[in-house]
């Protein structure tokens with residue numbers, strides 16, 4: 001049964017917050033400062049909402065718990081259509097984004113409060129360092145422990161990150177030159193690789209930089225090269241899932257899982273590629289990766305169905321455009337990638353930066369959540385997987401994570417400071 005006192009404290013917290021802030025989503029002239037001011041208040045509220053949702057867990061039936069799988073609920077992922085907050089177990093691919101946001105709050109404010117909260121929520125997913133059953137290690141551990149280590153130098157975080165990288169490379173398939181993404185649907189796929197997997201390579205480059213063990217570097221570069229060869233169409237849009245013969249590396253099928261159709265351009269997939277190849281260029285200096293990132297950017301920004309406000313529909317080929325949900329998460333990740341890309345291409349840097357600025361401005365004006373509501377999420381209108389009727393037009397944690405990351409990058413560029 002729900003604990004009525006918890007509810008009381010939640011409501012008291014919200015009331016106090018509303019009193020302190022006037023429940024005002026004021027948009028200041030300074031985009032970065034205004035958004036961090038908003039995030040500072042909203043994420044404090046999120047912490048209350050998360051505690052409340054965790055408390056509800058104790059009232060769950062045994063049947064529901066067993067269905068959910070092993071482990072305790074950890075961090076928030078999204079709001080459900082009924083407005084309730086969905087927390088996930090640590091193995092969920094999104095479990096590291098909320099701690100990552102808290103680290104970004106610490107990075108911006110340098111307040112011990114955010115450091116303590118970030119550490120607390122990071123440690124909830126420690127066991128994932130041993131989870132070799134998925135490719136999502138980078139999303140989970142680099143966004144949480146990776147940011148934590150960067151900001152604190154805590155050797156415990158470092159050890160956990162190194163073990164995470166070691167676990168991730170157990171998924172490397174030598175014959176195919178690729179890290180396997182998923183283990184499910186073995187009746188359909190042999191060695192499925194999704195474009196999202198580009199994002200997990202950052203953890204491997206980090207491990208190489210720490211250890212000088214070229215195994216990490218070579219696996220990351222091979223994966224990026226194999227993906228470049230097989231995932232992209234002539235117009236530089238990408239397939240979502242490419243299935244390989246594990247032993248020979250022959251491509252078996254090219255398809256979608258979360259997009260509208262096998263031949264469509266799923267919006268978040270395009271941004272995973274843009275961000276992934278930009279990061280690969282940073283870590284390797286290989287021109288092929290820089291070229292790929294630029295071409296993906298060109299595909300996105302010259303697309304006739306990219307809305308004027310630069311927040312894409314969930315799939316560029318969704319059939320009912322303009323009556324299709326947007327995906328703010330694709331936009332925030334794109335903005336973050338563009339800030340980085342702008343530093344590598346002097347001739348086009350200004351354009352990349354201007355587009356990133358426009359994305360952040362439009363999001364601030366039209367896509368922000370309401371202070372003291374929406375379970376503490378920062379942004380509305382993301383889409384997880386429309387074909388699975390899952391997380392459609394709702395707040396999703398990774399949209400918020402890349403939003404804060406993009407704001408920090410903008411802040412550094414505006415101050416003429418290096419990004420890395």
Ligand code: GLY
Pocket residue numbers: 093196258268384
């Ligand atoms: N990595 C899963 C997704 O982008 O939805």
